Amino acid sequence: MSLAGCIVNVIFAVIFAPLLDGLERKIKAKLQTRQGPPLVQTWLDLIKLFRRPSTTPSESVGWLFRLGPPIALASILTAFFFVPAILPDSMRFWGDIIAFLYLMTLGTVAVTLGGFSSGNPYAQIGSHREISLFMAEEFSLAFIIAALAVSAKSFTLSNLFPLPFKASSLIGALLFVVLVYVAGARVPFDVAEAEPEIVEGPLIEYSGRQLALLKLSIYTKRLLLFTVFLNFFLRGTSAIRATYYVIGLIVLSVIYSTIEASCGRFRTKDAVRFLKRFSILGALCWLLAVMGW
Numbered sequence: 681m682s683l684a685g686c687i688v689n690v691i692f693a694v695i696f697a698p699l700l701d702g703l704e705r706k707i708k709a710k711l712q713t714r715q716g717p718p719l720v721q722t723w724l725d726l727i728k729l730f731r732r733p734s735t736t737p738s739e740s741v742g743w744l745f746r747l748g749p750p751i752a753l754a755s756i757l758t759a760f761f762f763v764p765a766i767l768p769d770s771m772r773f774w775g776d777i778i779a780f781l782y783l784m785t786l787g788t789v790a791v792t793l794g795g796f797s798s799g800n801p802y803a804q805i806g807s808h809r810e811i812s813l814f815m816a817e818e819f820s821l822a823f824i825i826a827a828l829a830v831s832a833k834s835f836t837l838s839n840l841f842p843l844p845f846k847a848s849s850l851i852g853a854l855l856f857v858v859l860v861y862v863a864g865a866r867v868p869f870d871v872a873e874a875e876p877e878i879v880e881g882p883l884i885e886y887s888g889r890q891l892a893l894l895k896l897s898i899y900t901k902r903l904l905l906f907t908v909f910l911n912f913f914l915r916g917t918s919a920i921r922a923t924y925y926v927i928g929l930i931v932l933s934v935i936y937s938t939i940e941a942s943c944g945r946f947r948t949k950d951a952v953r954f955l956k957r958f959s960i961l962g963a964l965c966w967l968l969a970v971m972g973w
Contacts, residue, residue, distance in 0.1 A: 685769025690757050692766040693907075697899035698722040700929060704937035711941040722899070729892035737885050739799030748794025749886065749893035752787045756900045759783040762837050764914075765907050766922050772838045777829060780837055781821070784904075787897060788814050794894075795882025806882045809948050813869065816955035817862055823962030824859065827852045830969035841911040848969035853912045855961055860905040861936055862955065865898065868943045869951050906932050 702719040709716025736742050761771045762780045788810065795807035831849040832840045843849040862869045886894055910928040914921050 682767075682769040685767040686761045686771060688767050689763075689765035689769065690760045693757065693760050693900050693903050694896070696929075697903040698726055698896070700903060700933050701899045703930065704933050704940075707934055707937040708941040711938060726892050726896060729887075729895070730889055732888035734886070734888035734890040737799050740885065741797035741799075744797040745794055745885070746890070748790045748797075749890040749897070751790035752794075753893045753897040753900070755783045755786040755790065756897050756904055759787075759904055760900075760907075763904065763907050764838070764841065764911055766925060768918055768921060770838055772836055775835050777825060777835050777837045777840075781825065784901075785818065787901060791882050791894065791897075794886070795884075798882075798885040800885050803882050803884050806884070810882060812948060812952050813862075813955070816952050816959065817859065820855075820955055820959040820962045821859055821863075823959060823966045824852050824855050827962070827966040827969040828856075830966065842915055843912045846969075847973045848965055849912075851961075851965045851968065853909070855958070855965060856912075857909050858958070860902075860909055860932075861939070863905055864902040864936070866936060867940045903929070 699719060699722070702717070702722040705721065706716045706719060734746075736745055759780055762776050762783075764770045792807040792810045792814070795803040795810070798804075827848050828840050828843065829835055831846050831852065832844055834840070843853060883891065883894055906929055907925075909932070910925055914924055914928075916924065
């Protein structure tokens with residue numbers, strides 16, 4: 681492991697994630713026959729927010745409300761230390777899959793607790809929705825990761841990269857790429873934010889630097905999930921791997937933004953029902969891995 685390489689990966693994620701969101705906004709605009717914003721518009725929005733002060737609602741639990749954004753971003757960036765990104769460096773130890781999942785969970789929990797503590801009823805409704813979706817989503821993720829770990833015969837995340845050529849690992853990767861879409865809070869699974877209904881839900885009371893941190897945590901989480909999926913298949917030397925990695929990020933963004941542009945939002949119960957049924961596929965994939973397939 682190279683600590684310098686891990687830090688470079690984190691810096692790359694912070695810089696590139698908003699650019700990837702800008703690309704997706706541009707693609708969705710083109711598909712809807714609009715001109716759309718420039719590719720750097722997401723970065724311009726973040727810079728504007730970072731320049732503005734944050735406010736804390738008078739009815740909120742102040743310390744909990746303020747802790748949500750930095751914890752959400754810090755947990756996602758820490759998770760990047762366990763996954764090779766633009767460089768093939770990562771932290772490795774037995775059981776780091778569990779640490780990685782805990783960090784992913786911590787980011788969502790921080791956002792929902794911040795929403796609950798804001799005192800705003802719309803934020804609390806959004807947080808309730810986030811928790812409902814999160815529980816169903818994590819159940820599916822647990823089965824998929826367990827299947828991949830059993831298939832690779834290791835609880836070290838880096839040993840899953842690349843995946844062994846088995847039915848269970850290939851099915852697990854296919855299920856994971858669907859879950860990446862869901863976990864990215866994309867349409868039709870963005871029921872927690874739902875701007876036309878509850879005005880961004882858990883984020884409604886956040887402003888200035890705190891809102892910028894939350895937005896950046898969402899963009900970097902999407903990039904992190906993309907990175908995990910691409911690592912299942914990436915091979916080659918550092919330069920070739922980095923090239924394929926960036927191309928893969930762009931291709932996934934194009935595919936996902938195209939799907940988003942053609943979807944309408946689910947109701948909360950429909951999104952949860954989908955994930956409950958999806959978890960059955962994850963359980964079957966785990967059974968295949970246990971049987972050695």
